[in-house]
Amino acid sequence: MAVLNIEPIHQDFGARITGIDMRAPISGEAVVEIKAAIDDYSFVLFPNQPFDDDRQMAFTKLLGEPEESHVALGETGTVTYFGTIGNVQQDGSKLGNDHRKTKFLTGNNMWHSDSSFRAVPARLSIMCAYEVPETGGATEFVSLRAAHGRLDEETQDRIDPLVAIHDYVFSRSKVAPDAVSPSLAASLPPVPQKLVRSNPATGAKNYYLGSHARTIQGWDDAPARALLDDLQDRATQPEHAYAHAWQPEDLVIWDNRCLLHRGAGYDADRNRRYMRQTRVKGDGPTMGE
Numbered sequence: 558m559a560v561l562n563i564e565p566i567h568q569d570f571g572a573r574i575t576g577i578d579m580r581a582p583i584s585g586e587a588v589v590e591i592k593a594a595i596d597d598y599s600f601v602l603f604p605n606q607p608f609d610d611d612r613q614m615a616f617t618k619l620l621g622e623p624e625e626s627h628v629a630l631g632e633t634g635t636v637t638y639f640g641t642i643g644n645v646q647q648d649g650s651k652l653g654n655d656h657r658k659t660k661f662l663t664g665n666n667m668w669h670s671d672s673s674f675r676a677v678p679a680r681l682s683i684m685c686a687y688e689v690p691e692t693g694g695a696t697e698f699v700s701l702r703a704a705h706g707r708l709d710e711e712t713q714d715r716i717d718p719l720v721a722i723h724d725y726v727f728s729r730s731k732v733a734p735d736a737v738s739p740s741l742a743a744s745l746p747p748v749p750q751k752l753v754r755s756n757p758a759t760g761a762k763n764y765y766l767g768s769h770a771r772t773i774q775g776w777d778d779a780p781a782r783a784l785l786d787d788l789q790d791r792a793t794q795p796e797h798a799y800a801h802a803w804q805p806e807d808l809v810i811w812d813n814r815c816l817l818h819r820g821a822g823y824d825a826d827r828n829r830r831y832m833r834q835t836r837v838k839g840d841g842p843t844m845g846e
């Protein structure tokens with residue numbers, strides 16, 4: 558019997574899910590349904606779920622193995638699991654547009670898949686919204702599964718065996734050239750990722766790229782860049798995007814295997830934004846999928 562009430566929110570992907578109090582113990586049946594909804598819809602929104610970090614971590618563990626924050630790990634070797642998205646710090650203070658951390662986070666305003674620069678990239682991102690700007694601050698999403706489905710068969714066949722190289726230093730140097738410390742850079746060398754992936758539960762195919770994808774293995778940079786840019790442009794046309802306007806108490810999960818997302822930006826001098834993110838690790842390197 559279905560526990561969840563699921564309403565699609567975009568023609569390509571995404572669902573709004575009600576009928577469950579995520580603060581109560583979540584039944585095994587509900588976890589199975591939530592995982593199936595993620596496989597089918599790629600983006601799921603649970604509105605009006607007042608959360609805190611402890612609840613978020615417990616929920617994250619229901620979905621898989623939490624992923625360590627790459628910045629803390631690379632810079633100081635410490636293991637942390639939460640990322641703060643926004644300009645409000647844990648002590649409640651607010652950073653403005655000119656602060657180094659605010660600028661660094663503008664890297665998220667390029668279309669990307671979280672942690673695609675890691676040997677084992679993130680499968681899921683889980684975000685809880687606490688404070689949101691009055692204007693701006695949306696996150697846009699597009700489906701790379703739908704984009705793959707719109708390619709002609711010849712192009713699908715041509716890209717199927719390709720491998721992209723994802724490179725954190727490459728993508729971050731576009732927004733904050735001096736923000737990647739030598740130890741962080743050394744901890745995140747370029748990694749190969751399959752350009753075309755399949756969902757192991759459903760078999761649905763998608764391509765996999767974003768701002769961290771630098772080149773195609775074995776190709777010259779110019780044709781590789783042209784192919785990656787063309788595939789990304791096709792996926793990210795405005796008519797294919799869903800912009801999520803965050804509300805406090807939104808709990809959102811998205812599937813990094815097959816979605817790209819980007820921040821739409823906001824004025825950090827005039828607004829407060831506080832969201833907490835955890836991630837679930839992928840099952841292994843994409844090359845082994």
Ligand SMILES: [Fe+2]
Pocket residue numbers: 665669670671818
């Ligand atoms: Fe992100």
